[in-house]
Amino acid sequence: MKHITYILILSFLLLRCESDSTKTTNAEANISFRFSHAWDNTPVTNTDFNTIKFTNAKGEQLSIERLRYLVSDITFTTFNNEKFVLNEYKLIDVENSQNLSFNPSLTIPSGNYKNVSFTFGFNNDDNYNDYQDLNAASWNVPSQLGGGYHYMQLEGKFIDNTSTETGYAYHAIRAVDNSVSPPKFQDTFFEIDLGEITISDGTNINIEMNIAEWFNNPNIWDLNVLNTMLMPNFDAQVLMFENGQNAFSLISVE
Amino acid sequence: MKKWHIHITLITAFVYCSCSNESTESYAPTPSALNIPKLFQDNIIAPVIPNNNPQTTEGVALGKKLFFDPILSGNNTQACADCHAPKNAFTDTARFSDGIDGTLGNRNAMPLFNLAWNYDEKFFWDGKSFSLEHQAFSPVTDPREMKSTWAEVEKKLQEHVEYPTLFQQAFGTSRIDSTLVTKAIAQFERTLISANSKFDKFLLGEAQLTPEEQNGFDVFMDEARGDCFHCHGSDKNPLWTDNAFHNNGLDETFTDLGLGAVTGDPADNGKFRSPSLRNLKFTAPYMHDGRFNTLEEVINHYSEGLKNSSTIDPLMKKVAQGGVNLTEKDKTDLKAFLLTLSDDAFVNNPSFSN
Numbered sequence: 001m002k003h004i005t006y007i008l009i010l011s012f013l014l015l016r017c018e019s020d021s022t023k024t025t026n027a028e029a030n031i032s033f034r035f036s037h038a039w040d041n042t043p044v045t046n047t048d049f050n051t052i053k054f055t056n057a058k059g060e061q062l063s064i065e066r067l068r069y070l071v072s073d074i075t076f077t078t079f080n081n082e083k084f085v086l087n088e089y090k091l092i093d094v095e096n097s098q099n100l101s102f103n104p105s106l107t108i109p110s111g112n113y114k115n116v117s118f119t120f121g122f123n124n125d126d127n128y129n130d131y132q133d134l135n136a137a138s139w140n141v142p143s144q145l146g147g148g149y150h151y152m153q154l155e156g157k158f159i160d161n162t163s164t165e166t167g168y169a170y171h172a173i174r175a176v177d178n179s180v181s182p183p184k185f186q187d188t189f190f191e192i193d194l195g196e197i198t199i200s201d202g203t204n205i206n207i208e209m210n211i212a213e214w215f216n217n218p219n220i221w222d223l224n225v226l227n228t229m230l231m232p233n234f235d236a237q238v239l240m241f242e243n244g245q246n247a248f249s250l251i252s253v254e
Numbered sequence: 255m256k257k258w259h260i261h262i263t264l265i266t267a268f269v270y271c272s273c274s275n276e277s278t279e280s281y282a283p284t285p286s287a288l289n290i291p292k293l294f295q296d297n298i299i300a301p302v303i304p305n306n307n308p309q310t311t312e313g314v315a316l317g318k319k320l321f322f323d324p325i326l327s328g329n330n331t332q333a334c335a336d337c338h339a340p341k342n343a344f345t346d347t348a349r350f351s352d353g354i355d356g357t358l359g360n361r362n363a364m365p366l367f368n369l370a371w372n373y374d375e376k377f378f379w380d381g382k383s384f385s386l387e388h389q390a391f392s393p394v395t396d397p398r399e400m401k402s403t404w405a406e407v408e409k410k411l412q413e414h415v416e417y418p419t420l421f422q423q424a425f426g427t428s429r430i431d432s433t434l435v436t437k438a439i440a441q442f443e444r445t446l447i448s449a450n451s452k453f454d455k456f457l458l459g460e461a462q463l464t465p466e467e468q469n470g471f472d473v474f475m476d477e478a479r480g481d482c483f484h485c486h487g488s489d490k491n492p493l494w495t496d497n498a499f500h501n502n503g504l505d506e507t508f509t510d511l512g513l514g515a516v517t518g519d520p521a522d523n524g525k526f527r528s529p530s531l532r533n534l535k536f537t538a539p540y541m542h543d544g545r546f547n548t549l550e551e552v553i554n555h556y557s558e559g560l561k562n563s564s565t566i567d568p569l570m571k572k573v574a575q576g577g578v579n580l581t582e583k584d585k586t587d588l589k590a591f592l593l594t595l596s597d598d599a600f601v602n603n604p605s606f607s608n
Contacts, residue, residue, distance in 0.1 A: 050521035050565075065521075065568055135490040136298040136373060142475035142483060155568040167568030169484075171477075228571045231477045 028107035029201040033074070035092050035100050036251065037067070040212045046095050052157060052165070056215035060223050062158035062168070064211065067094040069152035069172075070139070072126055074118040076108050076199065084108045089122065091137060108199060116197045116205065120244060121151030121189035127174060145231055146176045146183060152240075154214065158223045168227040170214065172244070175237035186234070188241035194250040206251040213247035214240065281426040283310035288370060291449030293457055293492045301370030301444070307387060307437045309444060312424040317442025319420065320435060322608040325410050327354050327400035334393065334439070337363045340607045343533035343600065344446060349544035353398045360510060362544035365537045367448040367600065368530065372497045379526045379542040381499060382516045386443055390436035404432040411435070448532050448600040449492060456594070457489055463594065470591025473584045480556070480580070480588055484569050485528045494532050494595060499525040500567040503560035503577075504541060512542065514565075524565050535596035549589050557585060 037044040039054050044064070052063040072089035086104045093099060121127070127148035134140070134149055141148045154170040175186040197205065215221035219239045230236045286309045288301060303309060320326065324333045337351040338344040344366035350358040361379050369377075369386055376382075377389040393399040394407055411417045411430045418428035425434050453471075455461035463471065473480040475488060485502075487494040499513045501524040508514075514523030526542040540546040546555065558576035560566070571578055580588070600606070 130297070130490075132297060132299045136371075136493075138484065138487060138491050138496045140483075140488055140490045142477075142488065144472060144475055157568060162574075164574065165562075165564070167566065167570060167573070169568050228568075229478045229481075 026109035026111045027201065029110040029199050029203060030103065030107050031199060031202075032101060032103045032204045034204060034206045035071075036206065036208045037094060038208055038210050038212075040210060044094075044211060046097060049095060049156075052159065054212070056212065056223070057217075057220050058215065058222050060158050062223065063156040064154065065095070065157070066153060066155040067211070068092065068139075068150075069154075069209075070121050070134075070149065072119045072122050074104065075116070076113045076197075077115045077117070079112065079114045089126070089131075091134060091139060110200045112196065112198050114196050116194045116250075117191050118194075119189055119191055120248070121172065121174075122149060123189055124174070124187065127189070141173045141231070145178060146174060146185060148174055151189060152244075154211070158227070160227075161224050166223075166227060168223050169230065170240070171231050172240045173231055173237060175234045175241070176232070177234040178232065184234070186238060186241075188237050190241060190245060192248045197250075197253050204254040206254065208249055208251045209247050210249070211247070214243050217243060217246055219243055281422075283312040283424055283426070285309070286311040286314055288444060289447065291447060291454070291492075293449055293454055294371070297490055297492060298371065299373070302373060302375060303370060303444065304385065304387065307440060309441050310424060312420070313438050313441040314445055316420045316424040317438035317440065318606075320439050321442055325414070326394050326402065326407055326435075328402035328406070329354050330410075332400055335608065337393075337399075338366050340603075341536065341601050343367060343448070343536040343597075344606075345537050347538065349539050351399070353396070354401050357398045359396075359398045361542050362539060364529065365533060366443055367446045367532065368493055369446065370444040371493050374497060376497070376499075376527070380512045380516050381527055386440040387433075387436045390439040390443075391432065394432075407435065408432060446600075446606060448597045450599040451532065451595045451597040453591075453594040454492065454597070457492075464590065466587045466590045467594050468591075469584070470587035470589065470594075473580065473588045474591055479578060479584060481569065481571065481578070482531075482556075485567075486531050493530060495528045495530040497527060499527055500569070501525045501563065501565045502556075503562070503566050503570045503573060504545070504555070506561045506563050508563070510543065521565060524563060531592055532595045533597055533600065534592050536601055549592060550585070553580070553585050553588055 049064050052061050054062050054064070056062060068091060070089060070091050074086040074088070076084040086106050086108075088104055090099045090102055131149070139149050141150060150171055150173055152170070152172040155168065157165045157167055160166040172188065175188050177184040194205070194207065219242055221239070221243065226233070226236050226239075288303070288309060290301065321334045324330050326333065332354045337346045339346065342365070346363040349362060350360060351363050352358050364379060375385050377386060383389040383392060394402050394404060408430055417430060421430050421434055422428040424438055427434075452461050456463050474482045485496050485498070485500055487496065499522065505524065508524045511523045513525040514520060516522075534540070534549060538547055540549070540552050546552045556577050557580040560570050560573045560577045562573045566573060
């Protein structure tokens, strides 16, 4: 009787294992992301903040005091165009070294993906939801400017054309012209494609933001003209959108 | 076989005794969850309550008694509430509070409310204390404040006719020490929740703003005018502060380094924690050193009184012109809006007074 019971239990376990392994072709992978920062080829961390040590494409000298930005909807696209979307967001705070590295709560199947991408900021569906952690971080955009959330806050000082240290607040949001009724909007979130990546359990994806790009390409940014009060400036938001396109790149996959 | 029976009987008896001891000796005070306002519940993340100091009815009651009791001071003349008066949203109307022997401090007492939502848990104007419990340690021994020692306070409380019982009820022990004193005070302070101002009611659809108040709110939220929201919250952040540290352009040189004295980083010199804009009706004078007596002075400072320095916050605009130069109407309306954040029910709440 005992033997029969053991055989039954073993058979059940074996069958169960087999059915598990046939259910999923690829094992689920835990992955992580790490965001680093540079000014062209020079790494930048918060220890480089608060000192005027950078020079933008316009030739203006500047410092960084605060850098926070939002990334969302990390998406893995297979060669069959199947998409795995991590419907999460992260507010990356370089000044306080928060979320520079993170592990999404979801796993994705291991394998080769023809593209990994993420959204800078929020797409419009996500932007007008309510997020308690972002509200608590005072990350909101005033309802007078359409509401939603900031995409980036880059702040510091620059030497202006009177040789005075002057503050700048390069804040990216969804472009809005509220001088007309109804207000005119233009989308300024964008997708960043990292290209083909092979994912296995424990894969770490290293992404870099070249901060200099925000002042450089394709629009040479003039801080003497555009330094503060940029949120209600529709044209400035569009320029930011254009300059941000090449700010992010894949550094390595480990 | 007999031996086995004896063993089993002994073990059972031991387990029974130990269980019955536990049930008679262990004591659990009554849990007392914070009453979280709807606007907080809906908009921001949960308050910070340490695992090792949960809110309890007995703990809060003890904390309140301690808060109002001058027994904590060196000569039994000064309570926490003397500098943190309920009718002033738990701050002092004096620019600098005087200690038990008349010595003045160098900063204005901070108002006390919504403290459990200070997510970074950095307290005081300069963030020198981490956690509300730790914050409560300082004033007792500060020679410019209560000028006592914890050994002396513990001795007085231990010999008191009521306190040992109250600590027993709150923490399950009648042995009083500074850690339990500060835990109790922190529990009481976490109950000081202010969320019943006119603007709160407006957001809940229970009140209307005047056109002046509405314009004042628009000034507050307009990056090209007040631009107050980046540091002081918004309709989506009912704390009306970011609890972060900024140099808001008060001085060209610093006699008080603020955060810089705590971190040792010159880049932090002249930075102080943004105070909440709630209850300004009751909390004059304003700024870390109480230099402004009226809201008009505060608004004028941001409008045309900014002073440049190496650490001034980039969010301070048009510093060379002294600020954004608000119109007189915008200034008046901004003040009207700010006063809608005042919560009379909070300062008159009998649960918060002696």
